[in-house]
Amino acid sequence: METRAFTPPAGFVDLLLDAVCVVDAEGRFLFVSAACERIFGYRPEEMVGTLMIDMVAPEDRERTLDAARKIMAGDCKPNFENCYLRKDGSRVHILWSARWSQPNQVRIAVAHDITERKRAEALQAALYAISEAVHTAGDLCSLYPQIHCIINNLLPAPGFTIALFDATHEHLDFPYHVPGLDDASAASAAAHHALCEHVSRTGQPLLLKRASPAGLPDSLRDAAEQVAPCWLGLPLASGNGVIGALVVMEMSDSPCYTERDQELLQFVSTQIATAIERKRLHSQLRHMAQHDALTGLPNRMLLLDRLDTALARARRDIHGFSLLYVDLDKFKPINDLHGHETGDKLLQEVARRISHCVRDSDTVARLGGDEFVVLLDRACLMGDAEVVAEKISAELCSAICVRDLQLFITPSIGIAVYPEHGDTPQQLLRYADDAMYQMKKSQRTH
Ligand SMILES: Nc1nc2c(ncn2[C@@H]2O[C@H](COP(=O)(O)OP(=O)(O)OP(=O)(O)O)[C@@H](O)[C@H]2O)c(=O)[nH]1
Incomplete structure (x- = not known):
């Protein structure tokens, strides 16, 4: 069978989902295919004549110029990834396949949009990092900055807040708040507070861009005008309901957060709520195990722990304790x-x-x-300890009112000083207990 030679018609390249770009030696676009508009947001005629590097995200520019030099030196770059700024300011991740055409003195490159893949990878990494952080963070206070850092890897969040309901669910506490750049006024802080409250109470996300306070109750419209130009609040919802809100803020409205960002953060915030709850429970259990x-x-367990620390320090610093x-x-x-x-x-x-x-540095157990x-x-001196014992005695001897009763008690207090009366917690406790018992005995006989 005879095969006919086929020459693709002009515009054939515009059918490709990937974009084809041709740039000259200076890096100016000479030709871009129609897919560029979907990927970069610019029409081909807007791109032709402009410098490719101006569209590259600032942090990737040096790497990109370096890769371009290598391609022009004959190095074929089939898998170079970088990030571009779209016309609307949002970011698009590109996987490039490029080569240099010596006869035409142009670089020919095919751009494949990998933003979705990057997003999925970033989401997965964030979820993994959150569960890691729950294990590594000593307490909630050290977990919050780690969460901020994880979110910052997903999307820019110079301003960041975690607001949590208190135990009665009546008030919001703000255990972590980074206001961002120009958010210092009391009015904007109050507005921010009111919007956090709204998100926490309604359990609904809220995306505010400068021009879109629509959908907000009238009472919050003013507040929306006073917070950061781009404000995205998500409810922190776990299996036990909404425990508060997470807010990210951008100080310039271009680029602003999108509905896609909202979707992404909503998913992550559920994991964060669970992580916070788990950490809270862990802290509560630890507190219960160590306190009366x-x-x-x-309690005794924590006292023994503190005694061990005091002993170790006393041996090192030659400072006593009692x-x-x-x-x-x-x-x-x-x-x-x-x-x-x-x-x-x-x-x-x-x-x-x-x-x-x-x-405050002493321990009462x-x-x-x-x-x-x-x-x-x-x-470390017996005299110092005696002064405190007398103070405690005087405090406890004055009437204690419980409801309409006036109760009177007296304490017996025994003292042990390190290192005179022992050099282990057990020896010191026994010595002080015996001394207390002697005092009680002598008070009984008087
Ligand atoms: N209300 C209350 N009483 C407790 C608690 N734990 C222990 N007790 C009581 O505290 C008392 C302590 O006993 P003792 O120290 O022998 O009583 P005491 O009358 O102070 O004896 P002396 O120390 O010899 O004067 C006992 O009656 C216990 O039942 C508690 O958590 N609440």
């Missing part, structure tokens, strides 16, 4: 006479008063029942 439920004071073992005298009759609930209130007040007598231990950081 009635008074909120550190322990006060505090036990209430005749607490049992208060319980028996007025009930357990009254006894509980009294213990809470005792905890408050003891804590009030010492520095409840070992159980009516026994408390105070670790006095750097109080």
